[in-house]
Amino acid sequence: MKTMLTGIQSTGTPHLGNILGVIIPSIKITNKLKNASFLFIADLHALIQQKILKLETIKNNTYQITAAWLAFGLNTKKNILYRQSDVSEVTELAWYFNCFFPYKRLTLAHSFKNEKKNNYKKINVGLFTYPILMAADILLYNAEIIPVGKDQLQHIEITRNIANRFNKKIGKKLFLLPKAFMKKDTMSITGIDGKKMSKSKKNWINIFTSDEILKKQIMSIHTDNKSYYEKKNPYNDSIMSLYKLIAPIDRVENMKKKYLQGKYGYLEAKKALYEEIIKKFYVERKKFFSFIENKSLLDRILFLGAKKAKDIANKRLQYIRKSLKLI
Structure with missing residues (x-):
C-alpha cells in the first residue's frame, strides 16, 4: 500500500x-x-x-x-x-x-x-x-x-x-x-548536443510541436564527422541512444547493424528517428493538442x-x- x-x-x-x-x-x-x-x-x-x-x-x-x-x-x-x-x-x-x-x-x-x-x-x-x-x-x-x-x-x-x-x-x-x-x-x-536533455540547456526535443519544428530539432542532433561510407559506433551515439528508447528491438538491431557495416549516414539515422517518434506518439500528440484547446x-x-x-x-x-x- x-x-x-x-x-x-x-x-x-x-x-x-x-x-x-x-x-x-x-x-x-x-x-x-x-x-x-x-x-x-x-x-x-x-x-x-x-x-x-x-x-x-x-x-x-x-x-x-x-x-x-x-x-x-x-x-x-x-x-x-x-x-x-x-x-x-x-x-x-x-x-x-x-x-x-x-x-x-x-x-x-x-x-x-x-x-x-x-x-x-x-x-x-x-x-x-x-x-x-x-x-x-x-x-x-x-x-x-x-x-x-x-x-x-x-x-x-x-x-x-x-x-x-x-x-x-x-x-x-x-x-x-x-x-x-x-x-x-x-x-x-541524451539531448541534441549529447548531454543530458534539459530545457535550460535548450538541447531538448519537443514532440508537442509541429512536424516541421520537430524534424528540425532532430536534424540538429550532434554527431561526429564520419562520412556516409565509414563504419560508426552505435554504442556512443546520440541518435542511437534515443532510437533504442523508442523503436522496437528489431528495428534497433537493424540500425546497429547498419552503423557497424558502413554505407549508412547520420542523415538517414535522423530521418529514421523522426519517423519513429511521429509513429510512436501519433495518438498522444493528437490528444495533447485537443486538451490544449480546452x-x-x-x-x-x-x-x-x-x-x-x-x-x-x-x-x-x-x-x-x-x-x-x-x-
Missing part, C-alpha cells in the same frame, strides 16, 4: 526526456499501485527561474504539462493531479523543515553549488531552499516511491535526512522515508485534483502542528 509522488517544473512543455524518464514510467507505476498517486505541476519551484521566465509563461506551461499527463493516459479518477501552488500547506511544512535543518548542510546541495560557481550574485533564496520545498512536497503525503532522474538523487537523500531529523526531534515516526525510483535506461536522456477542462481537472490533495494535506498538517505543540 505504498504511495508514489512526482512533479515536473512548469518551466516549459514536457520534452522527450520528461516523457521517457518521468511521465511514462510514472503512469505505469500508478497502474500497479492500489493507493492514489500524487502528480503535481511544480509552479512554485519554477518561480526560482522568474528572472528568465515570464510569469505568464509559467501559467501556460502548467497547461502544457497537464495536457501531457492526460495525453499519455493518466487516470485522474484514481490519481491526484494538481498544481503545487494550490496546496499552501506544502509551504507551511517547508518552513518547519527550514527551522529544523542546518544551513551548512544545505550549502552542499548540488542545485546551489553548481549555480554558485556560475552566478553567485544572482542566486535567490528560493534556489537555496529548493531541496527543502521538495522535501515538503514528498513528506506532506508520506510518499515512498519517487520517480526521479539521476540529478535528483541528492535531493531524495536530503529529504530522507530531514524526515529522520524531524522524527528524532519529535520522538515519533511522523514521516516515512522515501526511496528514489529510476529506470536504468532512462536515468539520463483549457476550461484542464482548469477543472486541476481544481478537483487540488481539492483532493488539499484535504489530505490539511489533515496531515494538523497532526504535524499538534506534534510541534503549536495547537
